[in-house]
Amino acid sequence: xxxxxxxxxxxxxxxxxxxxxxxxxxxxxxxxxxxxxxxxxxxxxxxxxxxxxxxxxxxxxxxxxxxxxxxxxxxxxxxxxxxxxxxxxxxxxxxxxxxxxxxxxxxxxxxxxxxxxxxxxxxxxxxxxxxxxxxxxxxxxxxxxxxxxxxxxxxxxxxxxxxxxxxxxxxxxxxxxxxxxxxxxxxxxxxxxxxxxxxxxxxxxxxxxxxxxxxxxxxxxxxxxxxxxxxxxxxxxxxxxxxxxxxxxxxxxxxxxxxxxxxxxxxxxxxxxxxxxxxxxxxxxxxxxxxxxxxxxxxxxxxxxxxxxxxxxxxxxxxxxx
Amino acid sequence: xxxxxxxxxxxxxxxxxxxxxxxxxxxxxxxxxxxxxxxxxxxxxxxxxxxxxxxxxxxxxxxxxxxxxxxxxxxxxxxxxxxxxxxxxxxxxxxxxxxxxxxxxxxxxxxxxxxxxxxxxxxxxxxxxxxxxxxxxxxxxxxxxxxxxxxxxxxxxxxxxxxxxxxxxxxxxxxxxxxxxxxxxxxxxxxxxxxxxxxxxxxxxxxxxxxxxxxxxxxxxxxxxxxxxxxxxxxxxxxxxxxxxxxxxxxxxxxxxxxxxxxxxxxxxxxxxxxxx
Numbered sequence: 001x002x003x004x005x006x007x008x009x010x011x012x013x014x015x016x017x018x019x020x021x022x023x024x025x026x027x028x029x030x031x032x033x034x035x036x037x038x039x040x041x042x043x044x045x046x047x048x049x050x051x052x053x054x055x056x057x058x059x060x061x062x063x064x065x066x067x068x069x070x071x072x073x074x075x076x077x078x079x080x081x082x083x084x085x086x087x088x089x090x091x092x093x094x095x096x097x098x099x100x101x102x103x104x105x106x107x108x109x110x111x112x113x114x115x116x117x118x119x120x121x122x123x124x125x126x127x128x129x130x131x132x133x134x135x136x137x138x139x140x141x142x143x144x145x146x147x148x149x150x151x152x153x154x155x156x157x158x159x160x161x162x163x164x165x166x167x168x169x170x171x172x173x174x175x176x177x178x179x180x181x182x183x184x185x186x187x188x189x190x191x192x193x194x195x196x197x198x199x200x201x202x203x204x205x206x207x208x209x210x211x212x213x214x215x216x217x218x219x220x221x222x223x224x225x226x227x228x229x230x231x232x233x234x235x236x237x238x239x240x241x242x243x244x245x246x247x248x249x250x251x252x253x254x255x256x257x258x259x260x261x262x263x264x265x266x267x268x269x270x271x272x273x274x275x276x277x278x279x280x281x282x283x284x285x286x287x288x289x290x291x292x293x294x295x296x297x298x299x300x301x302x303x304x305x306x307x308x309x310x311x312x313x314x315x316x317x318x319x320x321x322x
Numbered sequence: 323x324x325x326x327x328x329x330x331x332x333x334x335x336x337x338x339x340x341x342x343x344x345x346x347x348x349x350x351x352x353x354x355x356x357x358x359x360x361x362x363x364x365x366x367x368x369x370x371x372x373x374x375x376x377x378x379x380x381x382x383x384x385x386x387x388x389x390x391x392x393x394x395x396x397x398x399x400x401x402x403x404x405x406x407x408x409x410x411x412x413x414x415x416x417x418x419x420x421x422x423x424x425x426x427x428x429x430x431x432x433x434x435x436x437x438x439x440x441x442x443x444x445x446x447x448x449x450x451x452x453x454x455x456x457x458x459x460x461x462x463x464x465x466x467x468x469x470x471x472x473x474x475x476x477x478x479x480x481x482x483x484x485x486x487x488x489x490x491x492x493x494x495x496x497x498x499x500x501x502x503x504x505x506x507x508x509x510x511x512x513x514x515x516x517x518x519x520x521x522x523x524x525x526x527x528x529x530x531x532x533x534x535x536x537x538x539x540x541x542x543x544x545x546x547x548x549x550x551x552x553x554x555x556x557x558x559x560x561x562x563x564x565x566x567x568x569x570x571x572x573x574x575x576x577x578x579x580x581x582x583x584x585x586x587x588x589x590x591x592x593x594x595x596x597x598x599x
Contacts, residue, residue, distance in 0.1 A: 072410065075409040075410065200428075201420075201423065201427075201428035202428075204410065204412070204420075205420060205423065207409055207410045208409055208410055208412075208420075209403075209409060210372075211367075211372045211401070211403045212403075214371065214372055214392070215370070215372075215396065215400060215401050215402070215474075216396055216420060216421075216423045216424055216474075217391075217392040217393040217394075217395065217396030217397075217423070217424045218392065218423075219392060257411065261411045261412060261413060261416075261454055262410040262411045262412060263410075263412055263413070263416050265428070266416075
């Protein structure tokens with residue numbers, strides 16, 4: 001990655017962010033009104049559009065990075081928070097928080113969702129270590145099925161309590177509810193992201209296999225579980241605040257590593273930028289298509305991501321490298 | 323010095339190492355040979371602390387490999403298992419840089435970079451340094467891994483079947499290179515090999531295993547004998563001395579191939595040279 005690429009990526013993202021700030025149901029504030037905003041316009045920006053933009057950037061970046069780390073530590077391109085039960089376990093956690101702790105607090109939901117996401121992902125990793133063919137699509141299928149089972153449990157319980165509609169908020173990610181005071185827990189992902197970056201080399205090493213890691217003096221299991229926690233926290237926080245955004249954690253790191261290789265330290269910053277950019281684009285499209293209404297970002301990301309996912313599967317079926 | 327003391331190990335009640343005691347010399351190239359399931363790779367894994375045996379200890383000089391810190395061992399001993407599967411698309415130079423991980427923890431000093439460059443030079447990999455591992459041929463990839471091991475700059479290098487998936491040409495250049503590393507750099511090298519003739523031609527010392535035990539060990543001259551090989555491999559292998567190098571002719575059922583400097587054993591005389599396929 002040459003510095004110039006990074007500069008271009010940042011520039012595109014800044015431009016997209018600017019456009020994003022200029023779009024919304026309140027058409028009185030458009031792209032042209034941002035320099036400088038009046039007091040009233042500034043109020044709209046500060047309470048709604050800037051929080052929304054920040055949430056988009058952080059959610060996109062963290063889900064993409066979570067996917068990247070997950071792919072590396074499992075040495076499988078088809079593993080991501082949404083194909084390993086992590087997201088479904090987080091949603092289950094939200095349901096548990098609502099039912100048993102009768103909690104309306106975002107922080108309590110978040111903590112419980114983090115715990116269930118870690119446990120759910122741990123179960124997946126245990127299954128993974130018992131699968132003979134750890135490469136390739138089989139693992140993704142197992143993960144999708146496992147996620148399906150978790151989602152079914154969640155839906156069943158929610159149905160009993162007449163809470164299915166309520167769960168929709170989390171199973172279909174959207175930024176429309178993001179306001180000042182409703183997104184701040186997302187800042188957690190920045191802290192966790194830094195931890196992820198500090199461990200980047202270790203994640204790359206354990207992706208090369210257990211004996212490779214041991215040879216270099218690393219404790220494979222310890223790093224595997226560190227990665228698992230980093231990934232689960234990132235995914236759970238995003239699910240609680242924004243909701244699930246399908247395929248993002250799968251396709252963004254795949255496309256980035258296809259171009260730039262798997263050295264986590266090298267590709268992590270670009271993956272974060274690309275994830276943020278992808279979600280930003282999806283959100284802008286979702287807000288423009290049926291303006292002044294909007295389509296949830298999860299729907300747009302799902303539509304685009306699904307196509308890319310199929311392309312990736314076909315590519316691997318043709319026996320393309322790794 | 324590598325010393326293995328009373329090491330035993332089982333996989334699901336199947337004994338794979340049976341009270342193995344062994345001392346391997348420093349600065350030499352040692353090959354471990356034996357049939358499939360003899361315990362060669364398991365022994366190598368135990369020596370390199372990739373596997374904790376049920377009983378017994380392994381010392382590398384003064385370090386107990388099971389209890390010494392992971393880092394301390396990683397700076398003393400490097401091990402490479404052969405699966406040749408590329409799980410990550412790294413560039414050659416990135417891979418070799420990971421060899422410095424036990425020292426630099428990912429923040430390479432100028433000295434680390436110099437050692438990485440040296441290792442790349444030693445294996446002739448400079449032209450390929452920015453290529454991804456999955457863009458290399460099997461032989462090139464093997465060299466990249468060896469370069470990483472050399473960059474790790476350990477006194478001991480253990481390789482499990484380094485000739486796997488290599489053709490004849492690459493096999494012999496790999497062995498030449500390892501021989502050179504032992505001679506020029508003073509490394510202690512331990513290999514698991516399948517081909518007794520590579521072991522015979524390139525090693526200082528051969529350890530022969532069967533059924534989880536070390537049956538016999540010694541110089542290639544001592545091991546490359548018909549009776550010894552029969553004991554180890556349960557196969558009748560004709561041994562030919564070619565200008566001081568002993569070769570086992572194992573692709574014919576014990577038939578001598580042409581008159582050689584070794585005295586023919588009784589009952590074998592009269593078999594002319596045969597064409598072998």
